[in-house]
Amino acid sequence: DVKVTQSSRYLVKRTGEKVFLECVQDMDHENMFWYRQDPGLGLRLIYFSYDVKMKEKGDIPEGYSVSREKKERFSLILESASTNQTSMYLCASSLATGGTEAFFGQGTRLTVV
Amino acid sequence: SQQGEEDPQALSIQEGENATMNCSYKTSINNLQWYRQNSGRGLVHLILIRSNEREKHSGRLRVTLDTSKKSSSLLITASRAADTASYFCANNNNDMRFGAGTRLTVKP
Numbered sequence: 001d002v003k004v005t006q007s008s009r010y011l012v013k014r015t016g017e018k019v020f021l022e023c024v025q026d027m028d029h030e031n032m033f034w035y036r037q038d039p040g041l042g043l044r045l046i047y048f049s050y051d052v053k054m055k056e057k058g059d060i061p062e063g064y065s066v067s068r069e070k071k072e073r074f075s076l077i078l079e080s081a082s083t084n085q086t087s088m089y090l091c092a093s094s095l096a097t098g099g100t101e102a103f104f105g106q107g108t109r110l111t112v113v
Numbered sequence: 114s115q116q117g118e119e120d121p122q123a124l125s126i127q128e129g130e131n132a133t134m135n136c137s138y139k140t141s142i143n144n145l146q147w148y149r150q151n152s153g154r155g156l157v158h159l160i161l162i163r164s165n166e167r168e169k170h171s172g173r174l175r176v177t178l179d180t181s182k183k184s185s186s187l188l189i190t191a192s193r194a195a196d197t198a199s200y201f202c203a204n205n206n207n208d209m210r211f212g213a214g215t216r217l218t219v220k221p
Contacts, residue, residue, distance in 0.1 A: 004155075033209060042119075042201065042213035043156075050207060058208065090155055094209070101146060102209060104155030 003027070006091050006105035013112050019078040021108050023091030031094045032074035033102070034058075034066065036087040043090065049074055081112045118212045119202060125218040132189040134215040136202030137182075144205035145178060147187050149198045150214070156201065159187075194221045 007022035025032065031050050035043040035058075045058030047066040055066050063085060067075045074093075078085055088109050094102040120135045138145065144163045148156040162169045162178045162185065169176045175188040189196055199214040 031207070031209075035211070040213065043211040045208060045210055048208055056208070059210070088153075092156070092209070100205075101158035101161060102148075102156075102203075104157070106155050107153070109153075 004091060004093055004103050004105040006108050008108050009106060011108055011110045013081050013110065015082060015112055017081045019081045019110070021076040021089055021110070023074045023076070023105055024072055025093040025103070026072065027093060027095070027103065028071065029093035029095050031096070032068065033092040034074065034076045035090045035092070036060070037090055038087050046076065083112050086110060086112045119200070119215045121215060122213065123216045125220065126192055128192060128194055128219055128221050130192055132192050132196070132217055132219070134187045134200050134217070136185045136187070136212060138202070138204055139183065140204070142204045142206060145185050146203050146205050147176060148201045148203065150201065151198050161205065192219045194219050
Protein backbone atom coordinates (compact mmCIF):
# COMPACT_ATOMS: atom_id res chain seq x y z
CA ASP A 1 0.00 0.00 0.00
CA VAL A 2 1.40 3.37 -1.00
CA LYS A 3 2.21 5.76 1.76
CA VAL A 4 3.13 9.38 2.37
CA THR A 5 4.03 10.01 5.97
CA GLN A 6 4.30 13.36 7.67
CA SER A 7 6.37 13.41 10.81
CA SER A 8 3.81 15.02 13.10
CA ARG A 9 0.03 15.23 13.18
CA TYR A 10 -0.02 18.20 15.56
CA LEU A 11 2.77 20.62 16.39
CA VAL A 12 2.97 23.67 18.62
CA LYS A 13 5.94 26.01 18.25
CA ARG A 14 6.93 29.41 19.55
CA THR A 15 7.33 32.55 17.47
CA GLY A 16 10.86 32.82 16.11
CA GLU A 17 11.64 29.12 16.30
CA LYS A 18 13.04 27.26 13.34
CA VAL A 19 10.55 24.53 12.45
CA PHE A 20 11.10 21.42 10.38
CA LEU A 21 8.20 19.51 8.82
CA GLU A 22 9.23 16.19 7.39
CA CYS A 23 7.56 14.17 4.66
CA VAL A 24 8.58 10.71 3.51
CA GLN A 25 7.14 8.67 0.65
CA ASP A 26 7.80 5.02 -0.07
CA MET A 27 6.72 4.94 -3.71
CA ASP A 28 9.92 6.13 -5.46
CA HIS A 29 8.03 9.19 -6.73
CA GLU A 30 9.92 11.95 -8.50
CA ASN A 31 7.53 14.78 -7.63
CA MET A 32 6.88 16.04 -4.13
CA PHE A 33 4.83 19.02 -2.96
CA TRP A 34 4.16 21.12 0.11
CA TYR A 35 0.87 22.97 0.56
CA ARG A 36 -0.73 24.94 3.30
CA GLN A 37 -4.48 24.91 3.78
CA ASP A 38 -6.45 27.66 5.43
CA PRO A 39 -10.24 28.00 5.71
CA GLY A 40 -11.75 29.49 2.57
CA LEU A 41 -8.42 29.55 0.72
CA GLY A 42 -8.08 25.95 -0.32
CA LEU A 43 -4.65 24.45 -0.85
CA ARG A 44 -1.89 26.88 -1.70
CA LEU A 45 1.34 25.58 -3.15
CA ILE A 46 4.43 26.54 -1.16
CA TYR A 47 7.18 24.61 -2.92
CA PHE A 48 7.51 21.56 -5.11
CA SER A 49 10.36 19.36 -6.21
CA TYR A 50 10.62 17.19 -9.31
CA ASP A 51 13.92 15.54 -8.48
CA VAL A 52 16.52 15.22 -5.77
CA LYS A 53 18.08 18.58 -4.92
CA MET A 54 15.67 20.32 -7.30
CA LYS A 55 13.04 22.74 -6.02
CA GLU A 56 10.64 25.25 -7.45
CA LYS A 57 8.76 28.02 -5.70
CA GLY A 58 5.03 27.81 -5.57
CA ASP A 59 2.64 30.66 -4.90
CA ILE A 60 3.56 31.46 -1.30
CA PRO A 61 7.24 30.60 -0.68
CA GLU A 62 7.99 33.59 1.54
CA GLY A 63 9.09 32.55 5.01
CA TYR A 64 9.66 28.95 3.94
CA SER A 65 12.46 26.89 2.47
CA VAL A 66 12.69 23.24 1.48
CA SER A 67 15.24 20.49 1.29
CA ARG A 68 15.31 17.35 -0.79
CA GLU A 69 18.56 15.50 -0.24
CA LYS A 70 17.05 12.08 -0.88
CA LYS A 71 14.33 11.08 -3.28
CA GLU A 72 11.99 9.83 -0.61
CA ARG A 73 12.20 12.80 1.76
CA PHE A 74 11.02 16.38 1.29
CA SER A 75 11.38 18.75 4.22
CA LEU A 76 9.64 22.07 4.73
CA ILE A 77 11.50 24.58 6.89
CA LEU A 78 10.02 27.61 8.58
CA GLU A 79 13.10 29.74 9.11
CA SER A 80 11.58 31.87 11.88
CA ALA A 81 8.05 30.80 12.70
CA SER A 82 5.40 33.49 12.92
CA THR A 83 1.79 33.36 14.07
CA ASN A 84 0.55 33.86 10.50
CA GLN A 85 2.11 30.52 9.63
CA THR A 86 -0.35 28.73 11.87
CA SER A 87 -2.04 26.41 9.42
CA MET A 88 -2.57 22.86 8.17
CA TYR A 89 0.40 21.70 6.09
CA LEU A 90 -0.05 18.94 3.54
CA CYS A 91 2.63 17.00 1.72
CA ALA A 92 2.01 15.07 -1.49
CA SER A 93 3.95 13.02 -4.01
CA SER A 94 3.35 11.81 -7.54
CA LEU A 95 5.14 9.52 -9.92
CA ALA A 96 5.86 11.73 -12.92
CA THR A 97 4.99 14.88 -14.73
CA GLY A 98 1.53 15.37 -16.17
CA GLY A 99 -0.08 12.02 -15.91
CA THR A 100 -0.53 10.42 -12.56
CA GLU A 101 -2.45 10.82 -9.35
CA ALA A 102 -0.91 12.36 -6.27
CA PHE A 103 -0.85 10.77 -2.85
CA PHE A 104 -1.19 12.91 0.25
CA GLY A 105 0.04 12.64 3.79
CA GLN A 106 -2.36 12.99 6.70
CA GLY A 107 -1.41 16.61 7.30
CA THR A 108 0.38 18.49 10.08
CA ARG A 109 -1.61 21.04 12.01
CA LEU A 110 0.95 23.62 13.11
CA THR A 111 0.17 26.23 15.73
CA VAL A 112 2.65 29.04 16.31
CA VAL A 113 2.18 30.83 19.61
CA SER B 114 -1.98 31.80 -8.23
CA GLN B 115 -4.70 29.24 -7.75
CA GLN B 116 -5.25 27.15 -10.83
CA GLY B 117 -8.74 25.84 -10.24
CA GLU B 118 -11.82 27.62 -9.05
CA GLU B 119 -14.55 25.35 -7.76
CA ASP B 120 -18.18 26.34 -7.79
CA PRO B 121 -20.25 26.41 -5.68
CA GLN B 122 -18.24 27.00 -2.52
CA ALA B 123 -20.77 24.98 -0.54
CA LEU B 124 -23.55 22.58 -1.47
CA SER B 125 -26.12 20.92 0.77
CA ILE B 126 -28.38 18.14 -0.53
CA GLN B 127 -30.48 15.24 0.69
CA GLU B 128 -29.30 11.67 0.53
CA GLY B 129 -30.22 10.13 -2.82
CA GLU B 130 -29.97 13.39 -4.75
CA ASN B 131 -27.25 14.13 -7.28
CA ALA B 132 -24.48 16.62 -6.56
CA THR B 133 -22.77 18.64 -9.27
CA MET B 134 -19.61 20.62 -8.72
CA ASN B 135 -17.83 22.74 -11.26
CA CYS B 136 -14.23 23.70 -11.78
CA SER B 137 -12.74 26.39 -13.98
CA TYR B 138 -9.03 26.62 -14.65
CA LYS B 139 -6.77 29.23 -16.11
CA THR B 140 -3.94 27.71 -18.09
CA SER B 141 -3.73 24.84 -20.53
CA ILE B 142 -3.69 21.40 -18.97
CA ASN B 143 -2.42 17.94 -19.72
CA ASN B 144 -5.02 16.42 -17.46
CA LEU B 145 -7.37 17.43 -14.70
CA GLN B 146 -7.91 15.58 -11.46
CA TRP B 147 -10.55 15.59 -8.78
CA TYR B 148 -9.81 14.90 -5.13
CA ARG B 149 -11.84 14.46 -1.99
CA GLN B 150 -10.93 15.55 1.53
CA ASN B 151 -12.64 14.41 4.68
CA SER B 152 -12.50 16.94 7.47
CA GLY B 153 -8.98 17.57 8.72
CA ARG B 154 -7.36 14.85 6.65
CA GLY B 155 -5.24 14.56 3.53
CA LEU B 156 -6.72 14.49 0.05
CA VAL B 157 -7.64 11.31 -1.74
CA HIS B 158 -7.58 11.00 -5.50
CA LEU B 159 -10.95 10.31 -7.13
CA ILE B 160 -10.57 10.49 -10.88
CA LEU B 161 -8.31 11.83 -13.61
CA ILE B 162 -9.50 13.00 -17.00
CA ARG B 163 -7.07 13.58 -19.84
CA SER B 164 -7.18 16.65 -22.02
CA ASN B 165 -8.31 14.60 -25.04
CA GLU B 166 -11.23 13.07 -23.13
CA ARG B 167 -14.64 14.67 -22.77
CA GLU B 168 -16.25 12.42 -20.19
CA LYS B 169 -15.21 9.75 -17.74
CA HIS B 170 -17.06 7.53 -15.29
CA SER B 171 -16.01 5.78 -12.13
CA GLY B 172 -18.76 4.15 -10.09
CA ARG B 173 -21.14 6.91 -9.02
CA LEU B 174 -18.78 9.60 -10.30
CA ARG B 175 -19.01 11.26 -13.67
CA VAL B 176 -16.51 13.86 -14.80
CA THR B 177 -16.74 16.03 -17.88
CA LEU B 178 -14.10 18.26 -19.40
CA ASP B 179 -14.55 21.16 -21.80
CA THR B 180 -11.12 22.44 -22.80
CA SER B 181 -12.59 25.21 -24.95
CA LYS B 182 -14.24 26.67 -21.84
CA LYS B 183 -11.45 25.61 -19.51
CA SER B 184 -13.96 23.93 -17.25
CA SER B 185 -14.77 20.58 -15.72
CA SER B 186 -17.64 19.21 -13.69
CA LEU B 187 -17.93 16.40 -11.17
CA LEU B 188 -21.28 14.69 -10.75
CA ILE B 189 -21.93 12.37 -7.83
CA THR B 190 -25.10 10.37 -8.39
CA ALA B 191 -27.36 8.92 -5.69
CA SER B 192 -25.41 10.69 -2.96
CA ARG B 193 -24.88 9.19 0.49
CA ALA B 194 -24.18 10.77 3.85
CA ALA B 195 -20.66 9.34 3.58
CA ASP B 196 -20.05 11.56 0.53
CA THR B 197 -19.96 14.56 2.87
CA ALA B 198 -16.52 16.06 2.28
CA SER B 199 -14.70 18.81 0.41
CA TYR B 200 -13.97 18.28 -3.26
CA PHE B 201 -11.12 19.86 -5.18
CA CYS B 202 -9.98 19.97 -8.76
CA ALA B 203 -6.34 20.28 -9.73
CA ASN B 204 -4.42 20.71 -12.93
CA ASN B 205 -2.14 17.80 -13.54
CA ASN B 206 0.82 19.77 -14.78
CA ASN B 207 4.13 19.58 -12.99
CA ASP B 208 3.16 22.08 -10.33
CA MET B 209 -0.28 20.67 -9.42
CA ARG B 210 -2.32 23.59 -8.14
CA PHE B 211 -5.72 23.40 -6.48
CA GLY B 212 -8.71 25.63 -6.04
CA ALA B 213 -10.57 26.52 -2.86
CA GLY B 214 -12.85 23.49 -3.11
CA THR B 215 -16.55 22.76 -2.78
CA ARG B 216 -17.85 21.75 0.62
CA LEU B 217 -20.54 19.10 0.08
CA THR B 218 -22.97 18.17 2.85
CA VAL B 219 -25.28 15.22 2.28
CA LYS B 220 -28.09 15.06 4.83
CA PRO B 221 -29.41 11.62 5.79
